[in-house]
Amino acid sequence: MTRRYVALPVTAALACAAGLAFHRVFGYGPVLPVVAVAAVVPTLLAALLAGRADRPWPLWTSLVLSVAAWAGTAAVTVLRPVAGAFPDAVADALLSAWKSILTTLPPVPADPRSLAFVSALTWLGAAGAAELALRTPWRIAPGLPPLAVFAVALLLGVGGPGSNAVLVASVAVLLAALVLVRSPDAGVRRALTGVPVAAALGGAAFLLVPHVPVGAEPYDPREQVQAPPPQTRDGVSPLDRVGGWLLSDEVLFTVRASRAADQRLVALDRFDGVTWTSTARFVPTGGRVPGTGGDVARRPLDQTVTIAGLPGIWAPAADRPRRLDGLDAVVDPGAGVLAAARPLRRGLTYRVESATPRWDPDELLYADTADDPEARAARALPWGPGETREPVQLVDFRKFAEAATDGSSGPFQQAARLAERLAATARYDVSAPPGHGYRQLDYFLGTSRRGTSEQFATLFAVLGRTIGLPTRVVVGFRPAAPLGGITEVRSRDVLVWPEVKFAGAGWVPFDPTPAKRGKSKRADVAAGESKKLEQAQKDAAARPGDGAGTPPSAAPVPRPAARSGHGAPPWPVLAGALAAALVVGYLAAVLAAPVLRRRRRRAGTPAERVAGAWRQALDAVAALGLRSARTLTAHEVAAFGAERAGDAASGDLRPLADLANRARFAASPVTAADADRAWTHADRIARLAAARTRFARRLHPRELRRDRQRAVRAPRTHTGDDQDTSAAFPWLTRRRAPTRKQ
Incomplete structure (x- = not known):
């Protein structure tokens, strides 16, 4: 066997490693058999068509036969389950599969056409590597096609689950091995010398890749793709349903979970002076819901939801969903809101894995408000449709908010005092007229002083924006305690609450709705972490402030000690250690x-x-x-x-x-x-x-x-x-x- 054939197993392994990088898109299970076939078959075909070193077959012959071989292999493997004309399936796989991948949150469902796209890319990388190994003397040239496939897989897998550290180390080792076996003086002695070097290179890549410092979030091509919004066949906003739900006692859905938690339905962050709507960018998901980041500790919670009388498309779940099974849905990556692809039907059951936040009161007390684009948009107060000057109601709202928060030490105390003042100013009444525009809120605050959580929450959000707090409104449910692990969520359990976005903590809920009266029998007592958060807000509202926006010096609250553990060392230390190791090694x-x-x-x-x-x-x-x-x-x-x-x-x-x-x-x-x-x-x-x-x-x-x-x-x-x-x-x-x- 000549040296040019010795390189073929290495090129096949490189193509396989590059194709396996799609595991962050589909998972290892669907990708592994597809990639193995697509890496080995074209390599064997190139070896059979290589001919003599001085008189190889024409390149065009190898290319034509390789394309035909891929089509035949795909027809009996990955595209076999596809119904319809085979040419249409191939065209759809090569021209449209990448679009569905970019408009779906990974892991993407293992659709045959999407897997055929992976097969074609891996096949192309393996065939190109084999042809370069057989036809060119350049040592590293055969590694370029698999590296291109690897780059595409990394790009499409941004934000997906799992890590590519092992694959990066494998690619580094295989590239070193490729250079080694294609060296003119390759031999046993050189191999014995090169193998430890390649192994050391792979080990260094495996250890250092997870800690490589980056200056910004990785580029995600999904941010450049606008997925179509879900078809909202239910034209009524959940916020407009609150008044009707409170006057009935229908079972909307049931939840099986180990503990009680508030159920979120939709987050509304845009207000035009009349109505609250959502600016969510919904994308399809294969089941995963991306996290929010931040420094808030979270506690896992598994829930099984069964729909009863809940209308519309919005799927309830505890904050914040991480994984969804059993429901064809789209998700808003920013708010974690779930929307079914089709209207909910009675008897539909799905499972949600959530991570509920565990707030630290000491951290929240001195937290500043966020200043990202989402937070800046959540401070906007438009004048209203067709208005040419500021509504007179905003002047009164601003005065009320400034008086309620006068002397506060920071944004969290501002929000806590504002919620407390609202709860003391008006009373809860399920028979109050609905509405949440400027005029309805002005009537609620200045005249009737009675309303439901719809008015209390939306007024809090508007008042908060007048003093610079980024706010939004969430429609959800706070059901009674579960019986036997199953909670019946009834229409009377509906609750609207505002949220304020803080730096590092994200969106923090507040409850300005006072003690409940009237016909509603909704549970008044929050459970678990919600109860702790409400107590922290009450303590913050009662705490004397200095009015300067800084913690009072007379009675400072001790900040939590820095966490010590076995986390990854800071990247400057790693960079310095790597540089020192390279210098010493050299x-x-x-x-x-x-x-x-x-x-x-x-x-x-x-x-x-x-x-x-x-x-x-x-x-x-x-x-x-x-x-x-x-x-x-x-x-x-x-x-x-x-x-x-x-x-x-x-x-x-x-x-x-x-x-x-x-x-x-x-x-x-x-x-x-x-x-x-x-x-x-x-x-x-x-x-x-x-x-x-x-x-x-x-x-x-x-x-x-x-x-x-x-x-x-x-x-x-x-x-x-x-x-x-x-x-x-x-x-x-x-x-x-x-x-x-x-």
Whole structure:
């Protein structure tokens, strides 16, 4: 087997590793068999079509046959379950699958057309790598097509579950192995030397990739793709249903969970002066819902929801959903709101894995409001449709909010005091007229002073925006305590609450609705973390503030101690450690290389040892300024060295040159004594050269690139036709003028 075929298993493994990077899009299960077939088959086909090294098959023949082979393989494997015309399925896979991948949150459902897209990319990378390995002499060229496939997979998998650290390490090892097996002087000794280097490279990649510092969030192409919004066949906003729900007692859905939690339905963040709507960008999901980030600790909660009489498309779930099973839905990555692709039906059951927040009151007390684009948009207060000047109600709202929060120490205390003032200003009444525009809220605050959570929450959101708090409104349910692990969520359990966005903590809910009266029998007591949060807000509202927006110096609240654990060290430490390791490794390599080279050159037969001594002398003369010795005779090299190093070097260079010529041309072989004498001269020359060169010159990378000595046997005749000594005796490679026959 020639060297070009030896590289094919490496290229196939590279293509397989590149294709497996799609695991962040689909998961390993669906991708593994598809990628294995797409990496191996084109490699075998390229090997069969390679032909002789000097007369390979035309490239176009290999390309045509490879395309036909992919179509046949796809027809009996990944595209076999697809109904309809096969050409249409192929066209859909190659032209449209990437769009569905970009408009779906990973993990993407393993649709045959999407997997066919992965198969085609991996096949292309494997075929290109194999053809380059068979047709080009460039060592790294066959690794470029798999690297391109790897880059596409990384791009499409941004934000997906899992990590590519193992695959990055594997690709690094395989690239090193590819360079190794395609080296002209590849052999067992070189392999034994290169394998540890490749393994060390892979290990370093595996350890360092998870901690590589980045200056910003990775580029996500999904942010550039606008998915169509869900078809809202239910034209009524959940906020407009609140009044009707409160006057009935219908079971809307049931929840099986280990503990009670508020059920969120929809988040509304845009107010036009009349109605609240959502700016959510919904995208399809294969089940995963991205997290919010931030520093808030969260507690997992599994829920099984069964729909009863709940209308519309909005699917209830505890904040915040992380995974959804059993429901074809779209999701808003920003708010975590779930919307069914079709209207909810009675008896529909789905499972939600959520992570409920566990707020730290001390952190919230001194938290500042967020200032990201979403938060800035959540401070807007439009004048209303068709209005040309600010509504007079906003002036009154601003005065009320400023009076309610006067003397507050920070945004959290502002929000807590505003909620407390609202709860004390008006009373809860399920028979109050609905509405949440400027006029209805002004009537609610200034005249009737009775309303439902719809008015209390929306008024809080408007008042908060007048004093700079980023607010939104959430419609959900706070059901009674579960019985036997199952909670019946009834229409009377509906609740509207406002949320304020804080830096690092995200959206924090508040409850300005006072004690419940009237016909509603909704549970008044929050459970679990919601109860703790409400108590923290009450404590913050009652706490005296200094009015400066900073913690009071008289009675400071101790901040939580810094968390100590086994987390990853900060990236500057990792970067410094990596730089130090690289410097130490380089110094060790550049200083050890001459020692190892000298040891290797002293081994072998007397002729090989003489050749090694001469190569050692050539290295020393090169350090004195000799650029190349391939066009010089041995005595010309000796003359140059004597000129640079002085007469002391001449006394060793000329005898060593005589021994080198004798080892190459003499009819009688050199003896062991001649080899010892040659190395005595070489060691003296090396010491003289070292004394005349700076130490920094010995650290130059050229010390790692010195040509290695080739095995040279003692010639049996003066012609030396039975051996290749050009590496040991470079002066023999110069051109000689041809002689004419007499």
